[in-house]
Amino acid sequence: MWAMAMKEFRQMRRDRRTLAMMILLPVLLLVVFGYAASFDVDHVKTVVVGPRAGAVAAALPERLEVVRVAPGKGREAAVEALRDAEAAVAVVTTDAGQPQVLVDGADLFSARSVVTELRGRPGLPTPEVLFNPGLETSAIMVPGLMGVVLVFVGTVATALGVVRERQSGTLEQLAVMPFKARDVLAGKLLPYLGVAAVDLAVIVAVGVLLFDVPFNGSPLVFALGALLFLFVTVGIGVLISTVSETQGQAIQLAIMTMLPQILLSGLIFPLQAMAPGVRWIGYLLPLTYFVQVARGVMVRGAPFEALLLPLSMLAVLGVVVFGLALARFRRDLAPSGRHREHRPAGHDQDAAAPTRAGAR
Amino acid sequence: MSRATWGCEGLSVRYGPTVGCEDVTFEVAAGTVAAVVGGDGAGKTSLLRALAGTVRPAAGTVRRPDERRLGYVSAGPGVWTDLTVDENLRFAGRAYGLDAAELDRRIGELLERTGLAGASDRLAGRLSGGMRQKLALAMAVAHEPDLLILDEPTTGVDPVSRAELWRLLAAAAAGGAAVVVATTYLDEAERAATVLVLDRGRELLAGTPDELLAATPGLVVEGTDRPRGVPSWRRGARWRAWSPDGSIPAGTTPATLDLEDTVIVAQLAQDGRRRAAA
Numbered sequence: 001m002w003a004m005a006m007k008e009f010r011q012m013r014r015d016r017r018t019l020a021m022m023i024l025l026p027v028l029l030l031v032v033f034g035y036a037a038s039f040d041v042d043h044v045k046t047v048v049v050g051p052r053a054g055a056v057a058a059a060l061p062e063r064l065e066v067v068r069v070a071p072g073k074g075r076e077a078a079v080e081a082l083r084d085a086e087a088a089v090a091v092v093t094t095d096a097g098q099p100q101v102l103v104d105g106a107d108l109f110s111a112r113s114v115v116t117e118l119r120g121r122p123g124l125p126t127p128e129v130l131f132n133p134g135l136e137t138s139a140i141m142v143p144g145l146m147g148v149v150l151v152f153v154g155t156v157a158t159a160l161g162v163v164r165e166r167q168s169g170t171l172e173q174l175a176v177m178p179f180k181a182r183d184v185l186a187g188k189l190l191p192y193l194g195v196a197a198v199d200l201a202v203i204v205a206v207g208v209l210l211f212d213v214p215f216n217g218s219p220l221v222f223a224l225g226a227l228l229f230l231f232v233t234v235g236i237g238v239l240i241s242t243v244s245e246t247q248g249q250a251i252q253l254a255i256m257t258m259l260p261q262i263l264l265s266g267l268i269f270p271l272q273a274m275a276p277g278v279r280w281i282g283y284l285l286p287l288t289y290f291v292q293v294a295r296g297v298m299v300r301g302a303p304f305e306a307l308l309l310p311l312s313m314l315a316v317l318g319v320v321v322f323g324l325a326l327a328r329f330r331r332d333l334a335p336s337g338r339h340r341e342h343r344p345a346g347h348d349q350d351a352a353a354p355t356r357a358g359a360r
Numbered sequence: 361m362s363r364a365t366w367g368c369e370g371l372s373v374r375y376g377p378t379v380g381c382e383d384v385t386f387e388v389a390a391g392t393v394a395a396v397v398g399g400d401g402a403g404k405t406s407l408l409r410a411l412a413g414t415v416r417p418a419a420g421t422v423r424r425p426d427e428r429r430l431g432y433v434s435a436g437p438g439v440w441t442d443l444t445v446d447e448n449l450r451f452a453g454r455a456y457g458l459d460a461a462e463l464d465r466r467i468g469e470l471l472e473r474t475g476l477a478g479a480s481d482r483l484a485g486r487l488s489g490g491m492r493q494k495l496a497l498a499m500a501v502a503h504e505p506d507l508l509i510l511d512e513p514t515t516g517v518d519p520v521s522r523a524e525l526w527r528l529l530a531a532a533a534a535g536g537a538a539v540v541v542a543t544t545y546l547d548e549a550e551r552a553a554t555v556l557v558l559d560r561g562r563e564l565l566a567g568t569p570d571e572l573l574a575a576t577p578g579l580v581v582e583g584t585d586r587p588r589g590v591p592s593w594r595r596g597a598r599w600r601a602w603s604p605d606g607s608i609p610a611g612t613t614p615a616t617l618d619l620e621d622t623v624i625v626a627q628l629a630q631d632g633r634r635r636a637a638a
Contacts, residue, residue: 169436175414176432177455 021252025259032263035275036282043272044110047081049073050093057091064089064114078102082130084306085296089114089127098125105132106299108140109270131216131300139214142207143294144267147287149203150226151233151258153196158189158237159250166332167246174333181330189234196230207298216301225293225307228314232286235321242328261287286321289313364390364425366411366507366538371420373406380406381561383420388554390506393529393539395552397623403561404542405435408511411540425507428456431500431537435511438496441485445476445495448484449502456503470498474528490521497525501532508532510541514548526551546620557623565626572622577629578604580621583612591628595620602628 048057078090088110207213244250265287289310296302367387373380381403388394557565592601
């Protein structure tokens with residue numbers, strides 16, 4: 001028995017990455033859960049419109065953080081502010097009588113806290129919940145979960161597909177074939193993107209038909225967001241594959257990139273409820289922006305202009321991650337740089353750097 | 361016009377602090393087979409990879425044809441195990457830009473020549489070692505390359521398949537290709553036009569098999585019992601020994617020299633020089 005335990009321990013010690021994951025991951029999870037795991041939204045962004053906006057804004061409870069006061073605007077502007085995710089609560093004042101309180105049902109936890117607070121106090125107006133009137137969890141979880149599925153297909157499947165090529169030794173075979181690195185990568189990824197697209201269509205259908213998730217916005221904007229997001233996740237998959245020797249290592253790394261995305265993207269815990277020290281990590285993760293786009297389009301029916309920020313962030317992340325991935329992949333595939341100096345005929349010649357050759 | 365020659369001059373390959381090969385000069389002419397011989401870690405794969413362009417040399421120059429005129433079989437399986445024989449060949453052919461008609465013609469020809477015609481629908485992962493290597497070779501020659509590089513294609517392959525693989529290599533050379541093949545089997549190397557023997561990344565011997573045999577120092581002898589006082593090794597049921605000064609130890613007779621003896625002698629002489637230097 002001891003011989004077996006010693007052998008196992010020796011192997012474990014060599015596999016530093018697994019060891020690090022076994023020791024660091026629980027610590028990471030604890031810290032993240034500790035700081036991020038909160039459903040309690042202390043401050044809810046609020047806009048106040050209508051003739052008495054100024055006075056009403058001043059009288060609002062502290063947890064309603066007023067981000068804009070617009071006395072000249074009406075209910076339409078208030079709904080727009082919610083739809084565009086500028087605020088989670090909009091107060092519409094009139095010349096006389098009680099103001100109306102509109103709540104964004106897509107911002108589930110903010111909405112729930114506000115609704116509970118207002119309903120509990122007699123004399124205050126009854127809030128009107130927009131977009132997700134039943135405050136259904138599934139309506140906001142399903143769009144976000146689509147992102148998780150795309151992360152899974154994009155990152156895990158891609159990383160495994162590329163590492164399999166390396167592990168089986170066929171990557172070297174590809175390296176000598178007259179392909180450019182970007183052709184290999186594009187050809188390799190196209191089928192995964194296809195599968196992910198089919199996957200996405202199936203999830204949307206299941207979400208809408210089975211869970212009654214609304215689809216209020218433009219399918220085109222949603223498709224654009226999904227495509228940009230896939231671009232990033234697939235890029236992460238390729239990056240993982242370039243630093244993994246085996247499929248096991250690739251899966252470990254993929255899990256390590258997936259967990260923070262699931263926990264810190266606002267998918268489960270609202271970003272506003274997180275400690276600032278953890279929240280900024282959320283703003284670096286692609287799933288954060290996909291969740292915003294998916295919920296925005298599906299639940300709130302937000303137009304393209306309202307989602308410009310998350311869409312742009314996905315595009316930027318895509319360019320950065322994919323650029324890095326392509327650079328690393330190219331280095332793996334064509335170390336001698338043959339693929340860059342493509343000559344129509346004749347022969348190729350490799351020469352070492354002159355300084356090193358001369359120093360020999 | 362002189363025949364095209366490919367190869368390297370003063371080639372060094374390093375992986376971080378590890379030396380793959382050091383200051384190796386090597387040449388192979390079109391229409392010939394050159395063998396690269398050496399034990400594990402001798403530097404064969406480093407040399408071949410640098411020739412194929414999958415590693416960048418730390419020093420020296422490499423001369424190879426354009427990548428579309430190069431065929432390479434790596435030391436790995438070299439085939440996609442979850443594709444069929446036919447799908448593997450089709451992928452290789454299309455990668456090198458063969459059109460549909462040319463591809464069909466070449467695939468038919470290659471399946472016939474490699475004896476894989478009956479297995480064209482079989483997954484490459486289900487092939488025997490010998491058949492898999494034949495498939496890898498067929499894929500590497502599908503586009504009729506000018507330079508064909510093979511990293512130990514016959515290691516772990518049964519003798520019949522080995523012979524067949526060499527027949528295919530010879531056919532590729534007869535068709536005009538320059539063929540470089542790494543091997544640990546010296547009987548195979550004897551069939552090559554030129555032989556490069558590597559040891560610890562450096563050239564130990566180089567030349568035609570006849571030149572190498574002729575240049576073997578001292579005398580190789582054989583006998584039924586192990587000779588005393590001289591370095592000796594088993595060959596089948598008998599013993600062989602190297603007599604550096606050419607004398608014939610008691611109980612032995614001069615042996616018919618082959619490449620295996622030559623390489624062992626070169627190795628022994630090298631070890632002797634190293635010991636003397638240390």
